[in-house]
Amino acid sequence: xxxxxxxxxxxxxxxxxxxxSFKVPDSIQNKDFGYLEDRIDQFKNDSTRAAIxxxxxxxxxxxxxxxxxxxxxxxxxxxxxxxxMRIIYADSMVYAAKKTKDNAAIGSAxxxxxxxxxxxxxxxxALDDYLIANAYISKTNDQYLIYKVKYNIAQLKNNMGFYDExxxxxxxxxxxxxxxxxxxxxxSLHSLGLSYNKVGNYGLCSQTNEEGIKESAxxxxxxxxxxFQHSEGVNQYFLNNYQKAIDILKSTMSEIExxxxxxxxxxxNFYIGKSYWELKKHETAIPYFKKxxxxxxxxxxxxxxxxxxxxxxxxxxxTKKEDKLHLYYVDQLLKADQLLRETNSYLVAKVNKxxxxxxxxxxNQKLEQQVNGRNSNKLIFITLGTLIFLTLLFVSYRNFKMKxxxxxxxxxxMNKIVQPIKEITAIQHAGIDDINTAAVTELIKQLEKWxxxxxxxxxxxxxxxxxxxxxxNTKYLSLIIYHHRHKKFVTYVNDLKIDYLITAIKExxxxxxxxxxxxxxxxxxxxxxxxxxxxxxxxxxxVAFYIAQLNKEKKKVVT
Numbered sequence: 001x002x003x004x005x006x007x008x009x010x011x012x013x014x015x016x017x018x019x020x021s022f023k024v025p026d027s028i029q030n031k032d033f034g035y036l037e038d039r040i041d042q043f044k045n046d047s048t049r050a051a052i053x054x055x056x057x058x059x060x061x062x063x064x065x066x067x068x069x070x071x072x073x074x075x076x077x078x079x080x081x082x083x084x085m086r087i088i089y090a091d092s093m094v095y096a097a098k099k100t101k102d103n104a105a106i107g108s109a110x111x112x113x114x115x116x117x118x119x120x121x122x123x124x125x126a127l128d129d130y131l132i133a134n135a136y137i138s139k140t141n142d143q144y145l146i147y148k149v150k151y152n153i154a155q156l157k158n159n160m161g162f163y164d165e166x167x168x169x170x171x172x173x174x175x176x177x178x179x180x181x182x183x184x185x186x187x188s189l190h191s192l193g194l195s196y197n198k199v200g201n202y203g204l205c206s207q208t209n210e211e212g213i214k215e216s217a218x219x220x221x222x223x224x225x226x227x228f229q230h231s232e233g234v235n236q237y238f239l240n241n242y243q244k245a246i247d248i249l250k251s252t253m254s255e256i257e258x259x260x261x262x263x264x265x266x267x268x269n270f271y272i273g274k275s276y277w278e279l280k281k282h283e284t285a286i287p288y289f290k291k292x293x294x295x296x297x298x299x300x301x302x303x304x305x306x307x308x309x310x311x312x313x314x315x316x317x318x319t320k321k322e323d324k325l326h327l328y329y330v331d332q333l334l335k336a337d338q339l340l341r342e343t344n345s346y347l348v349a350k351v352n353k354x355x356x357x358x359x360x361x362x363x364n365q366k367l368e369q370q371v372n373g374r375n376s377n378k379l380i381f382i383t384l385g386t387l388i389f390l391t392l393l394f395v396s397y398r399n400f401k402m403k404x405x406x407x408x409x410x411x412x413x414m415n416k417i418v419q420p421i422k423e424i425t426a427i428q429h430a431g432i433d434d435i436n437t438a439a440v441t442e443l444i445k446q447l448e449k450w451x452x453x454x455x456x457x458x459x460x461x462x463x464x465x466x467x468x469x470x471x472x473n474t475k476y477l478s479l480i481i482y483h484h485r486h487k488k489f490v491t492y493v494n495d496l497k498i499d500y501l502i503t504a505i506k507e508x509x510x511x512x513x514x515x516x517x518x519x520x521x522x523x524x525x526x527x528x529x530x531x532x533x534x535x536x537x538x539x540x541x542x543v544a545f546y547i548a549q550l551n552k553e554k555k556k557v558v559t
Contacts, residue, residue: 024055024056024059024060025052025056028052028053028056031056033057033060033061033066033069036053036054036056036057036060037057039053040053040054040057040076047080050080051080054073054076054077054080055077057069057072057073057076058070058073058074058077061073061096067096067097067099067100068096068100068102068105070096070099071093071096071097071100071105071109073096074089074090074092074093074096075089075093075109075112077089078090078093078112078116083119083120086116087113087116087117087120090109090112090113090116091113093109093112093113094106094109094110094113096109097109097110103136103137103139103140104136104137104140104142104145106136107132107133107134107135107136107137107140107142107145107149108133108137108145109133110129110130110132110133110136111129111130111133111137111145111148111149111152113129114126114127114128114129114130114133114152115152117129118152118155118156123156123159123160126156127153127156130149130152130153130156133149134149134153137149143176144181147172147173147176147177147184148184150169150172150173151169151170151173151184151187151188151191153169154166154169154170154173154188154191155191157169158191158194158195158198161198161304163195163198163199164199164526164527164530166191166195167192167195167196167199168460170188170191170192170195171192173185173188174188174189174192182219182220182221183221183224185215185219186212186215186216186219186221186224187224189208189211189212189215189228190212190224190227190228190231192208193205193208193209193212193228193231193232193235194231196208197231197234197235197238199527200238202235202238202239205231205232205235206232206235209228209229209231209232209235210228210232212224212227212228212231213225213228213229216228223255223259226252226255226256227252227264229248229251229252230248230249230252230256230264230267230268232248233245233246233247233248233249233252233268233271234249234267234268234271236248237271237274237275240278242275242276242278242279243275243279245271245272245275246272246275246276249268249271249272249275250272252268253265253268253269256268262295262298262299262301263301263303265291265295266291266292266295266296266301266303266306267303267306269288269289269291269292269295270288270289270292270305270306270308270309272285272288273285273286273287273288273289273292273309273312274308274312276288277312282316285312286313286316289309289312289313290313292306292309293309293310293313293329293332296332296335296336296339300339302336302339302340303340304340306336307333307336307337307340310329310330310332310333310336311333313325313329313332314326314329314330314333317329405540407549409539409540409541410541410545410546410549412540413502413539413540413541413546439472439476440480443470443472443476443477443480444480444484446470447470447480447481447484450466450469450470451496454500456493456496456497456500456524457497457500457523457524458524459524459525459526460526461493461524463477463478463489466489477489491537494534494537494538495534495538497523497524497525497534498523498534498535498538498539499538500523501519501522501523501535502538502539502546504522505519505546505547505550506550512547512550512551516528516531516532516543516544519531519543520532531543
């Protein structure tokens with residue numbers, strides 16, 4: 001039974017309650033599930049009439065102990081219910097699915113529950129259910145469900161800012177969905193374009209959006225065209241084509257609003273406003289920023305990039321000396337930042353440097369005094385001056401200590417006394433003795449040959465791929481790497497890359513001129529940030545400091 005979505009102003013209270021008191025009408029007492037399903041679909045725009053058949057469906061499934069149909073019934077009831085009730089019926093759906101003892105049914109139920117949690121901004125709980133769903137679905141041959149899990153985990157990773165990982169998953173989904181699943185294919189293509197924009201690959205974003213528009217027409221899914229155009233409008237902003245961004249985004253807004261898609265409505269208004277702002281049309285930009293604020297108030301929706309709405313509004317009204325509006329948007333920025341933190345602990349937004357949390361609170365207190373006529377400028381200036389002085393003093397001291405520490409680490413590195421990185425979570429050696437001695441010896445030889453051949457410089461090395469290369473399995477290989485190299489697999493590969501690069505940079509003037517992005521590419525890291533983190537973890541200093549010290553040493557030798 002396919003789930004459906006019903007757009008309605010309200011759902012009768014009796015639908016929102018448990019259906020224990022519901023009595024099946026005599027006229028449909030003996031109807032089969034097929035008949036009830038048809039009726040539910042027929043009245044999908046009339047919630048009251050549809051509910052009669054839906055609760056009959058559930059009663060019939062309970063009476064017959066037909067757990068698969070009961071799972072379907074609760075799934076449809078969940079979609080019929082208001083958002084506040086959906087998680088309750090999602091739990092009932094999972095309960096019924098477990099009774100089927102069918103891995104596909106159980107996995108599908110957990111996946112649907114995860115999607116409900118995700119829509120309610122409970123991202124950590126959603127991830128837990130996605131992983132449970134994956135555990136069940138991976139035991140089946142249901143490829144559609146397998147890729148549905150991947151798609152939803154990709155959405156979660158995008159929201160957490162793990163764009164490279166999301167891109168990898170979305171590419172897999174696109175390859176699978178392309179032949180026979182039009183809407184999932186287009187959804188995956190749309191998300192991929194958004195991810196490319198987030199990592200700064202604006203060319204690939206435009207290319208993906210163009211392909212999406214063509215495919216939407218080809219596959220008779222015109223409703224998706226506006227979303228690819230919307231994505232391209234945002235992308236044009238980042239390409240500094242501000243008027244083009246405005247024109248494209250404005251052309252999509254009526255369709256976005258018609259779909260009650262408040263998230264993309266907020267994003268569209270923000271980038272229209274930003275584009276006008278960049279064109280120095282500040283007065284024209286302000287109403288669009290205010291629409292973003294309205295959506296925050298009505299829908300409790302915010303996104304990390306949208307926080308700048310409030311920074312711009314604060315600066316605007318500060319310049320205009322309109323203290324009440326200045327204070328209001330300071331409060332809204334604090335509210336938005338708090339909401340973003342609560343929505344997902346992984347997404348801790350960094351507010352613009354001019355308005356970090358401490359400064360916002362100070363500014364807020366100052367404005368309240370001004371609005372209430374209790375202004376004490378002298379005290380504020382003294383306090384601010386003291387805070388700035390202490391902050392500068394602290395930053396200077398911290399930088400001095402940091403440079404001193406880095407210098408010691410550099411000397412240690414040059415003297416070849418870098419110690420292996422100790423990880424917080426230790427892997428138990430249990431199981432290593434169970435591996436055949438000959439197999440252990442052979443794996444170590446293969447590992448040494450792999451290291452000597454510098455195969456670790458390749459991109460996208462995974463434990464699964466390496467185990468397959470060695471004709472082994474992931475459990476044995478990870479145990480042997482930890483037992484003989486004293487590291488987890490990811491740290492082991494990262495350290496090999498960094499150790500190679502430390503020597504290569506020292507010996508190559510060309511590499512010393514490279515930026516982090518190029519160095520990351522040189523040794524096969526999938527992202528610049530991961531490379532920077534791995535280098536600092538291994539060498540105990542940033543890449544830039546290491547190269548700067550090498551240059552200083554060379555100058556001393558020349559002198």
